[in-house]
Every structure is written in C-alpha cells, then in structure tokens.
Amino acid sequence: MEISIIGSGSWATAIANLLSESQDVLMYARDINVVNSINENHINIKYFPDEKLRKNIRATSNIEELFENKYIVNAIPTQNIRSVYENLNPFFDENKVIINLSKGLELNTHFRISEILKDILGDINYAIVSGPSHAEEVIKKMPTTLVCASNDINLAKDIQDIFNRDYFRVYTSTDVIGVEIGGSVKNILAFGIGMADGLSYGDNSKAALITRGIHEMERFARSFGADEKTINGLAGIGDLIVTATSNLSRNNRAGRLIGEGYSIEESIAKVNMVVEGIPTTRAVYELSKEKNIEMPITYEIYKVLFEGKSAHQSVKDLMARDLKNEY
Template sequence: MEISIIGSGTWATAIANLLSENEDVLMYARDLKVVNSINNNHINSKYFPDKKLRENIRATADVLELFKNKYIVNAIPTQSIRSVYENLAPYLDESKVIINLSKGLELNTHYRISEIFEDILGDINYAILSGPSHAEEVIEEMPTTLVCASNDIKIAKDIQEIFNREYFRVYTSTDVIGVEIGGSIKNILAFGIGMADGLSYGDNSKAALITRGIHEMERFAKSFGADEKTINGLAGIGDLIVTATSDLSRNNRAGRLVGEGYSIEESVDKVKMVVEGIPTTRAVYELSKEKNIEMPITEELYKVLFEGKSAHQSVKDLMGRDLKNEY
C-alpha cells in the first residue's frame, strides 16, 4: 500500500518516515527543491537537512498524483486547507480517507477542520490524529502517544493499526469535536505561556496559566458538545503540556519573543514556521463572543495580538479580575 501526504513540513516529514517503515509514501511539496532533495538524496533539505529518509518515500509537485491512494494525510496549515482542497473535490470520493494532522480553526467561518472538509467535500471519511508530539522527537523514534478520532470507530481503528509502532502508540476516540478543539486552544495557551516566559514572570505564572487555561479549554469544548474526558486526555492537557513547556514549540517560541518586546511580525519571522496559535486566537475569541463563552486568557491574548495592548497590562488585567470561587 502507498499512503499520500499533502505537505512537506516537519510534521509531514516525521510522519512520512514513520509510515515508510511498513508502507510506501508519496509526499506533495510545492517547492521543487524539496521534491528533488527527497527523490534524489532522500533528505528534506528544508526541514531535516541532517536526517536520511527511507528510500520508499517519494515526493511530487503534482498534487493530483496523490489521489490514486486510499489514505490522504493532510499536513498543510489550517488557513490554507480551503484554498488547496476546493480544487480537489472531484478527486475525493467515499473510497478515500482523510487523516488530518493540522490544528486550529478557520478564520471568518470559525470552522473546525472537519467542518472545513465537510463544507468543501460533503460527507467524507475523516479522522484526526492529535496529541503531544514534536516532529523532531518522532523522527528520532522517541516514545510518543497520540489519539486518533473519527465519527466512524472502524476508521479510527484502521488508522490506529497503520500508525502504531513500538515508539508510537495510538489510542482511538469518536470525539472529533473534543480532539479538534483541544488541539486548537492549546496553541493559544502555548503562545500565552511563552509570552509569560518572555516577560520573565517565572514558574508561578506559568502554572497558573496552564491550570486556568485548561479550565478555559474545557469550558469552550463542552459548549460545543465535546466530552470532558477528551480535554483531560492526550489531545487536551497532554498536547498543552508539550506545547506550552518546550523550546521545540513554535507557538511557545513566538509568544516568548513577543514577551521580550518583538513585534508579532518579527516573532513569526524569527520562528520561520506557521504559528497557528495566532489566527486561532482570533477565531476562538470571535466565536466565544458570538456564543457568550467566558474566555479571559484568550481575550487578553487577542488584545495583545490584534489591538496593540501591552503584554504587561494584559497580565495585570487578568490578575485584577473580580474575585470568585475557583470552580
């Protein structure tokens, strides 16, 4: 069997290398230098220049070539999904299975990724693979555990079998909403916790942001029908821990740079990768206002990112909110 991956970034490459242990892999990359580097040298020169990939990983710049395969792994950023897949709808039918690796909510529509695909393609076979997983560790085969969620448990179990390895354990779930929301909001919180680090606020502040952030994530997810257990699992708290506390997290790094005084644009430029927490902050903030969901941390981060509020003042305002019972 050959598995297709749309995308060629760090996570796409790490997953391609994992899958290539048992299956052939075909990756899509827009950059012809990356295509040629993978095909000729078995290296993704842009993201893992020092890592030799297996020879049964091929790359192509022709996205239509990928749709000959049953399993289509989506690894492109959330805000690009609609523009890429709108032209591909004729090639995706009930025989295909989309396995999503991306996280976040779409700007303007505020859709989760499963909703974006449903809006473009109608009723499709869809699953999301999410959890605490740095690509840089997965490609080195460090022990990692994720959850695969699909409305169809058989699809989730099939994907579990395809991806499971000695170093890569996959659980199953049918709570697509919870897994998608957990993976989205953890990026917002990771940015905020990085910002607190950049402000040199210390471990007390970080612990408070993580704890109250989990409460905020749970409140938001439950408002849309998610299972509380999902937020307390790998896709929620698990992913938040790894994203909020590691230098490998692009959202945490960008937040830290903002806390140190860099502009949003400068911070994203220094990270050199998509910082999904920034557009997701806007989408979640707007959705929380529309649905009247209390999201104080998200609201303050929105004001820092999009209204020019100082990070110091945002923390001060969070600390000065009306006193209340913890729960």
C-alpha cells in the same frame, strides 16, 4: 499500499518517515527543491537536513497524483486548507480517507478542520491524529503517544493499526469535536504562556496559566458538545503541556519573543514557520464572543496580538479580575 501526505513540513516529514516503515509514502511539496532533495538524496533539506529518510518515500509537486491512493494525510496549515482542497473535489470518492494532522480553526467561518473539508467535499471518511508530539522527537523515534478520533470507531481502529509503532502509541476516540478543539485552543494558551516566559514571570505564573487555561479549554469544548474527558486527555492537557513548556513549540517561541518586546511580524519571521495560534486566537475570540463563552486568558492574548496591548498589562489585568471561587 501507498499512503499520500499533502504537505512537506516538519510534522509531515516525521510522519512520512514513520509510515514508510510499513507502507510506501508519496508526499506533496510545492517547493521543487524539496521534491528533488527527497527523491534524489532522501533528505528534506528545508526541515530535516541532517535526517536521512527512507528510500520508499517519494515526493511530487503534482497534487493530483496523490489522490490515486486511498489514504490521504492532511498536513498543511489550517488557513490554507480551503484554497488547496476546493479544486480537488473531482478526485474524491466514497473510498478515500482523509487523516488530518493539522490543528486550528478557520478564520471567517470559525470552522474546525472536519467542517472545512465537509463544506468543500461533502461527506467524507475523516479522522484526526493529535496529541503531544514534536516532529523533532518523532523522527528520532522517541516514545510518543497520540489519539486518533473519528465518528467511525472502526476507521479509527484501522488508522491506529497503520500508525502504531513500538515508539509511537495510538489510542482511539469517537470525539472528533473534542480532539479538534483541544488541538486548537492549546496553541493559543501555549502562545500566552510563551509571553509570560518572555516577561520572565517564572514557574508560578506558568502553572497558573496552564491550569486556568485548561478551564477555558474545557468550557469552550463543552459548549460545542465535546466530551470533557477528551480535554483531560492526550489531545487537550497532554498537548498543552508539551506545547506550553518546550522551546520546540513554535507557538511558545513566538509568544516568548513578543513577551521580550518583538513585534508579531518580527516574532513570526524569527520562528520561520506557521504559528497557527495567531489566527486561531482571532477565530476563538470571535466565536467565544458570539456564543458568550467566558475566556479571559484568550481575550487578553487577543488584545496583545490584535489591539496593541502590552503583554505586561494583560497579565496585570488578569490578576486584577474579580475574586471568585475556583470552580
């Protein structure tokens, strides 16, 4: 069996190498230099120039070729999904399976990724694999644990079997909404915690932002019918911990740079990768206002990103909110 991966970034490459231990893998990359590097030298020169990939990983810049396979792994940024997939409808049939690795909400529609794909392709076999996972650690086979969620538990179990390794443990879930929302909101919170780091506020501030941020994540997820246990698991708290506390997190790094005084544009340029927490902040802010969901941390991060408010003033305003019972 061959598995297709749409994307050639760091996470796509780490997962390709993992899957190639038991399956042949075909990756899609727009950059012909990346395609040639993978096919000729078994290296992704853009993201892992020092890591040798398995020889049964092939790359192509012809996206249609990927749809000859049953399993299609999506690993492209959320804001690009619609433009990529809207021309691919003729290549889908009822046997195809999309396994999503990306996180975030779409601007304008505020759709989760499963909703974007359903809007474009109709009813599809869909699952999401998510949780606390740095590509840089997975490619080195450091122990990692994630969750695979699908409305079809048997599909989730099939994907669990395909992905599971002695260093990569996969649990199953049927709470697609909870896993998608957890993976989205945690990027916003990681961004805010990065800003606090950039302001040199210390561990007390970080612990408070993580804990109160979990309340926001739970509140938001419950409003859309998610199971609270999912947010308290790998896709919620687990992913938040790894994203909020590590310099390997692009969202945390970008937030830290803004806290240090860099502009949004300068921060994104320095990170040099997609910072999904920025558009997701706008989408979650607009959606929470529309649904009247209280999310004070998200509101302040939005004001820093899109209204020019200083990060220092945002923290002061959070501390000055009306006093209340913790729960």
